């Protein structure tokens with residue numbers, strides 16, 4: 001590279017005691033940014049309470065949601081051919097069409113959604129069916145102690161123990177905030193378990209397999225916790 | 239044959255940016271735009287859906303980021319190090335000289351942001367693999383940096399490309415020289431060396 005000398009004469013350089021506010025600005029920004037890893041989130045949640053109105057003025061900016069996917073393309077939903085399979089350790093295997101699923105008794109809930117990477121979406125309005133409706137029809141065998149949730153997005157899957165799946169606000173959701181699930185949110189069906197981080201909430205759900213015990217899901221295989229309790233797993237809280 | 243030629247002869251140019259400075263600028267710009275584009279695909283739901291291929295975009299973004307900072311370091315190491323150091327010293331003093339105060343603030347903030355992007359980006363990456371590196375505020379830092387850097391970029395582009403009084407400065411960053419009269423008007427406290 002050419003070592004052509006750049007311009008040299010600055011009057012400031014003759015100033016015997018220049019005030020280095022520029023250095024201060026640089027170092028302060030660096031320091032503030034680095035330490036914000038410790039204080040950023042709590043300060044932000046207090047601020048964003050008062051900023052909530054402003055956020056909704058900017059339509060392009062996601063309202064907290066980020067879309068995570070692991071395959072090259074997101075699954076597409078065809079109501080004519082889509083089925084939710086319930087199989088494994090059940091007395092009655094099922095293959096519910098979208099129509100049949102929507103015909104099951106509905107539930108609503110408003111719960112917060114927490115992602116393990118640190119963002120949260122408050123007050124998400126979900127509509128869907130409880131797992132108990134499914135269990136009533138499929139009748140799991142006593143040996144079934146866990147559920148494997150399989151996504152149409154290969155190779156994503158995850159597990160809940162039977163006990164975890166019976167928490168009262170666990171839901172198979174087909175509507176979010178008053179509208180059918182959009183493609184990026186897992187159309188037509190996703191699992192919702194507000195007590196756990198979002199990676200447990202399998203999107204594009206198309207199979208529930210009853211199994212003797214829980215195994216590692218997609219992210220657990222990469223080192224995340226199986227029991228993904230919000231605030232007390234994956235290195236948080238504890 | 240009249241005045242245009244005469245005027246041409248009278249236009250004198252002065253050297254504004256060394257080749258190292260210009261290379262540094264354009265490597266920085268290219269890397270930043272690549273990271274901005276790939277980062278926004280990861281960030282904005284509509285773009286995520288449109289583009290898909292998240293694993294690939296993530297790789298482009300991560301390695302782009304490492305390449306960006308690495309390339310900047312290499313340009314400095316192989317280039318005119320003393321010149322860069324001198325420029326850095328000049329930036330430390332927030333008074334008009336070869337640059338005005340706004341330019342200095344822009345450069346200093348961008349330098350700090352680049353380091354913070356690197357640190358938070360690497361934490362995001364390692365955090366995905368190891369809970370010891372996982373912090374709830376990392377994504378927040380990375381996002382806020384993006385908004386702040388984007389704001390600076392918009393102002394910078396306006397002054398460098400659009401605003402009639404200042405856009406001649408673009409020539410300094412492409413060819414390395416600017417008109418002497420322009421330099422005198424905009425940087426009265428700078429005593430520029432003549433071109434060539």
Ligand code: HEM
Pocket residue numbers: 066270273274276277278280281296299300302303304306307355356357358359360362363366377380381384387
């Ligand atoms: C050395 C530089 C950088 C590194 C190592 C880096 C790394 C990363 C990583 C690992 C992620 C997480 C991806 C994921 O898991 O989904 C990410 C997200 C992101 N990056 Fe960067 N990045 C860098 C610079 C930048 C720059 C310069 C910009 C924009 C100007 C940017 C914008 C973003 C955005 C918008 C996201 C999405 C964040 C979110 O989901 O909230 N990054 N980056």
